[in-house]
Amino acid sequence: MRLKKAERKQVRLKYGGHCAYCGVLLGDRWHADHPEPVIRVSDERVAEQAKDHNLDNMMPACAPCNISKGRQTLEG
Numbered sequence: 914m915r916l917k918k919a920e921r922k923q924v925r926l927k928y929g930g931h932c933a934y935c936g937v938l939l940g941d942r943w944h945a946d947h948p949e950p951v952i953r954v955s956d957e958r959v960a961e962q963a964k965d966h967n968l969d970n971m972m973p974a975c976a977p978c979n980i981s982k983g984r985q986t987l988e989g
């Protein structure tokens with residue numbers, strides 16, 4: 914999922930520029946993680962609301978947290 918620069922900034926500021934998972938101060942490299950599954954909608958107006966809703970659900974995550982989340986099945 915691609916975010917506009919302003920949207921990324923908004924997500925990052927939700928946690929004061931820190932990772933939502935470990936609290937480390939985020940540098941230039943961080944990921945916008947969304948724990949909630951993306952809802953598919955056909956109606957355009959609902960889709961617009963869902964987009965805002967998605968941004969609400971976005972969590973700023975540092976690279977190690979983002980990677981370790983993806984590796985959970987491998988490393989238990």
Ligand SMILES: [Zn+2]
Nearest residue numbers: 932935975978
């Ligand atoms: Zn982290």
